[in-house]
Amino acid sequence: MGRAHGMSGISGEWHAVMASEGERELEYRLSLAGPEDTMRGVFFRSTQEAVLAMKGPAAVTDILEEGGGARGFVDFFAYPTKDFLRVLKRAAWLLGGSVGGFDAAMRVLGNLVTSSFLGSLLGNTIHVLFTGTPRRVLENLPMAYKLMMPTGGGLSVVWLGHTHCRIIFERDFLPRSYVEGSLEAHLKKAGARSLRITGRLTGSLSSEYDVSWEP
Known part of the structure; x- marks a missing residue:
């Protein structure tokens, strides 16, 4: 240990x-x-x-x-x-x-x-992917993930409402609590209010995060 x-x-x-x-x-x-x-x-x-x-x-x-x-x-x-x-x-x-x-x-x-x-x-170089509204940041997240995680399995975003989505990670090694903190930083910088993020494991290296915020 x-x-x-x-x-x-x-x-x-x-x-x-x-x-x-x-x-x-x-x-x-x-x-x-x-x-x-x-x-x-x-x-x-x-x-x-x-x-x-x-x-x-x-x-x-x-x-x-x-x-x-x-x-x-x-x-x-x-x-x-x-x-x-x-x-x-x-x-x-x-x-x-x-x-x-x-x-x-x-x-x-x-x-x-x-x-x-x-x-x-590096963040400034690809800042366009992390700026704008919370929804825009999340829409760009799969592309940003591909750039940042060269051997990652992929990331997709499923929209459940205008300010509500599910983020799905496949073959990702980052712990859930770390990812929750990272998503919080990205979305709060984009102006998300009353942000709620809940992650759960769906497989050995897969997880999903329910994300919602106030418009």
């Missing part, structure tokens, strides 16, 4: 029993990631920035050790998904105590990483 210092003195046996649903989900997805599965460097770099802002440089060094020790990431380059999930897990462990636990930390990371991405060079 990771290195002993990541458990704050708690035994590995106790941690295995008490791990949250979100952490068990991340561990399972990590076990399914192969060498062909990759993530853009912007996910790594933005996670570094989020952890630096909340916990300082020592924590950044800690999370990067989980991802093979690399220090610099090029936003549009592809890096192993396994490394990112390990970095994400460690980051959530470090932040969990101050935000309400592992799953809450994952949502915070999804939100902060997305906010950092939107202000990055």
Whole structure:
């Protein structure tokens, strides 16, 4: 389940029993990631920035050790998904105590990483996909996902009403709580009010999110 210092003195046996649903989900997805599965460097770099802002440089060094020790990431380059999930897990462990636990930390990371991405060079390059009304942002989401997840299985949006949709992910490695935080950041930036996002697993690497907001 990771290195002993990541458990704050708690035994590995106790941690295995008490791990949250979100952490068990991340561990399972990590076990399914192969060498062909990759993530853009912007996910790594933005996670570094989020952890630096909340916990300082020592924590950044800690999370990067989980991802093979690399220090610099090029936003549009592809890096192993396994490394990112390990970095994400460690980051959530470090932040969990101050935000309400592992799953809450994952949502915070999804939100902060997305906010950092939107202000990055890559985010500015493809900003047209993330601007406009909440509906426009969601209509562009499949194209944005294809750009950001080079080995992802795909994303589709089914509209259930003018401000209500279902987002369907296939073969996606990101934990639900992280995705919920990321969607929240995108949609709130687009002006969504009274936003509601509920995710559920539909398969080993598939999930769907019911999203609605006030016009």
